[in-house]
Amino acid sequence: EVQLVESGGGLVKPGGSLRLSCAASGFTFSTYTMNWVRQAPGKALEWVSSISGSSTYIYYADSVKGRFTISRDNAKNSLYLQMNSLRAEDTAVYFCARDSSTWSQYYFDYWGQGTLVTVSS
């Protein structure tokens, strides 16, 4: 059974940093592109970042480019999102999501339950 479990969310002050983690199990992690998607309270889904299985291809939304860094450790079956220079508008539930295929389709068939990041003074 595919499982994705996010952790690392919490309350942080504007300008602060936070590192999110996503522990994956139930599939061959290294062969799938992994993604972060966020959802501000009461708002729509927003794609944040994607990283291919070997970390060769990495993409960011313009809203986080230069502030967030996606990474993965295939030996640990883990995905990460390092978030720096956080702003109030980064407040959201952050979901880890698996690509639907080992062919990097960039739509998402499994999602974690999400971790809440709140940026507030």
Next chain:
Amino acid sequence: DIQMTQSPSSLSASVGDRVTITCRASQGISNYLAWYQQKPGKVPNLLIYGASTLQSGVPSRFSGSGSGTDFTLTISSLQPEDVATYYCQKYNSAPFTFGPGTKVDIK
């Protein structure tokens, strides 16, 4: 970047009604479009990819169509468990943008 819009933003329909949601891309994306359902308090669930291919396990009352810039998601006979917000997403190239969502509830 390509922008995604959806209409309507919300709708209310009766059980058994046929419901259609539209998604439009500001530029052509061929058939690189997915649809997701997000029930209240739950994580998103993939319904359709490739504009019209039903994800395994999704009820056949859901269908998708379209290509290029205009796409539709149809629920042939609305059921109470279909109360949710529906999102389209483009995936032809980054950024893999979601639409603003369409909230569906029961009249």
